[in-house]
Structures are given as C-alpha cells and as structure tokens.
Amino acid sequence: MRGNKNTPRYGKSWLDNDAIAAWVFLAPAAIILGIFLLYPIVYLFYLSFTAGSFTSAGIHWVGLRNYLRLILNPDFWQVLGNTVYFTVATVIPSLIIPLGLAALLNRAVILRDFFRSAYFLPSITSLVAAGLGFRWLFQTDGPVNAFLSSFGIEPISWLGSTTWAMPVLILLSIWKQLGFNMVVFLAGLQAIPPSRYEAAEIDGANAWQQFWHITLPGLRPTLIFATITTAIFTLRSFEQVYVVTGGGPLNSTNLLVYYIYQEAFAQFDFGYAAAAATVLLAVALILVYLQLRTWSEKSD
Known part of the structure; x- marks a missing residue:
C-alpha cells in the first residue's frame, strides 16, 4: 500500500531544514565576527561616552562631553x-x-x-x-x-x-x-x-x-x-x-x-x-x- 504523501517522514534530520542548517554552518563565522568586529565597535561607541582610564580608578559616564570637546x-x-x-x-x-x-x-x-x-x-x-x-x-x-x-x-x-x-x-x-x-x-x-x-x-x-x-x-x-x-x-x-x-x-x-x-x-x-x-x-x-x-x- 502506498503511503500518503502528507504522512510525516520519521527519522528526518533537523539539518534538512535549510534555515537551521544555514545558521549552524554560519555560526562559527558569526561568533568570530561578533567577538572581533561587532563587539569592539559597540564597545568603542560606549567608550566615547565615558572618561577615565583602565586603571583602578576606572571609567565613568560623561555623556556627550567628548563629542562637545571635539567640536570645540x-x-x-x-x-x-x-x-x-x-x-x-x-x-x-x-x-x-x-x-x-x-x-x-x-x-x-x-x-x-x-x-x-x-x-x-x-x-x-x-x-x-x-x-x-x-x-x-x-x-x-x-x-x-x-x-x-x-x-x-x-x-x-x-x-x-x-x-x-x-x-x-x-x-x-x-x-x-x-x-x-x-x-x-x-x-x-x-x-x-x-x-x-x-x-x-x-x-x-x-x-x-x-x-x-x-x-x-x-x-x-x-x-x-x-x-x-x-x-x-x-x-x-x-x-x-x-x-x-x-x-x-x-x-x-x-x-x-x-x-x-x-x-x-x-x-x-x-x-x-x-x-x-x-x-x-x-x-x-x-x-x-x-x-x-x-x-x-x-x-x-
């Protein structure tokens, strides 16, 4: 007896889903880009709103003061x-x-x-x-x-x-x-x-x-x-x-x-x-x- 084409196929791998498979294979490159490219850019943007240094005193939020200093x-x-x-x-x-x-x-x-x-x-x-x-x-x-x-x-x-x-x-x-x-x-x-x-x-x-x-x-x-x-x-x-x-x-x-x-x-x-x-x-x-x-x- 022929099976119904709408009957689900058991044992189907989750990698058969194109979207999931694409994300699995892209994940290593995405993680590397996130660590070495996106995170530094985000941290640079955050750092531009702070003052101080990477010492025990640390840094503190100053808002747009650095950009104002640039303009002036x-x-x-x-x-x-x-x-x-x-x-x-x-x-x-x-x-x-x-x-x-x-x-x-x-x-x-x-x-x-x-x-x-x-x-x-x-x-x-x-x-x-x-x-x-x-x-x-x-x-x-x-x-x-x-x-x-x-x-x-x-x-x-x-x-x-x-x-x-x-x-x-x-x-x-x-x-x-x-x-x-x-x-x-x-x-x-x-x-x-x-x-x-x-x-x-x-x-x-x-x-x-x-x-x-x-x-x-x-x-x-x-x-x-x-x-x-x-x-x-x-x-x-x-x-x-x-x-x-x-x-x-x-x-x-x-x-x-x-x-x-x-x-x-x-x-x-x-x-x-x-x-x-x-x-x-x-x-x-x-x-x-x-x-x-x-x-x-x-x-x-």
Whole structure:
C-alpha cells in the first residue's frame, strides 16, 4: 500500500531544514565576527561616552562631553582639514594615473605581464619600509635635494616645512596605491567587449571619443570600487605619518588616525580618542553605504 504523501517522514534530520542548517554552518563565522568586529565597535561607541582610564580608578559616564570637546577643539578641526586635504589630493591622482597606465597596458602586447608586476610591486611593499625610504629620499641632505642642486636649486627642507611635508606624504600614498588600482582598472578594461571599439572605429570615432563613450561607462563599477577603496585606504593612514613626519611640523601633517593614536596612547584620554574614532568610523560607513547604493542602482 502506498503511503500518503502528507504522512510525516520519521527519522528526518533537523539539518534538512535549510534555515537551521544555514545558521549552524554560519555560526562559527558569526561568533568570530561578533567577538572581533561587532563587539569592539559597540564597545568603542560606549567608550566615547565615558572618561577615565583602565586603571583602578576606572571609567565613568560623561555623556556627550567628548563629542562637545571635539567640536570645540581647534586641533581636531585642523587634523580633520589635514585629513580631507590628504584624502582628496591622494584619491584623485591615484585614480587618474593608474587609469592612464592601465589603458596603455591594455593596448600593449609585449611585456604586459612584466609591467603589470612592476607597477604592482609598491602595493606589496611594507608601508613602514616605504616610509623610511621616502624619509631618506626627502631629508635635507638626501638624494632629492642633491638632484635639485645639480640644477642650481637651493635645498628644500621637505619634512621640516609646513608647506612641503604634506605633499611628501601624499606622494608616498599615491605611489603605494598606484599598482593596486592599475591592476583593478586593467581587469575592468579587459572585461569590455572589443566589438564595441571596433564598431566605434567603423563609425569614425577617434581615441578620445572611444575613451569617453565606451571606456568610462564600461569602467563605472570599477571606478566606484577603486574610489571607495582608495578613500578608505587614505582615511586610515597611520604608518606614513608615524614613520616620516610624526604629525609635524606644527601639526601640519597630523591625520585623524594618528591623532586618535596620540590621544589614546600618549595622553591616555581613551574616551576622547574613542569619540574621534567614532567619527572616523561614521565617515567610513558612509563611504561603504554610497558604494553599495551605487552598485544596487547599477544592477537595477
């Protein structure tokens, strides 16, 4: 006798439930993320409303006092201005230069892999080692001033000048990010169908028209990704400031992450540092939200 299809099957494993099985397999990763990612973020937000230190005296609740101190502190606004200047001046060249290099390499056939590896080398170089190298290059009696002296130009105090110290950090960050963005753009260019360029040539479009009407629209998702990742990379910059300038001279190269480090581990003002870190976290989350929203609009 055939059984009724509505009759329950005995011995069915609870893992046959897709939702339960998914949670079981995701649980280890979720626990790790919760411990090492979500909990620190929540604790950082809580810490930003407190004052004190991790000693026997402990910490105590102060409400919005740390955020008020941020708003009224001119040093914070100077650091924030430095960070905006550093980010904008780094992101724009870090997109334009790699895009041009990727466009050239995409048309090249000989030594493409060699140049791609050579340009990517800075991305895998230790930022501390690169910072020490740039510090040596731009010191007063360093190779850069020696090269300028050969043209009769007076030596420049690159790292001791409030005007030139920040451009040195910007140059280092551009050099560091250049290879990664170039490889990303090159992958995006190779994903554009060649038939589009062939049709444009038949229609009489020149190289600039092909770039403007085919390359840039085809690279739109790649450009969004590269812009967001480069902006986040520059916002979290710490090593180059710590190694090359130490935030000087006169606080002119002090960036937000280095400022947080100073307040937390030099001044031991953890609540105030947590408030500044929360501001940085909010900016990073806004950038990620814009990226996700743009991606969703693109997919629609």
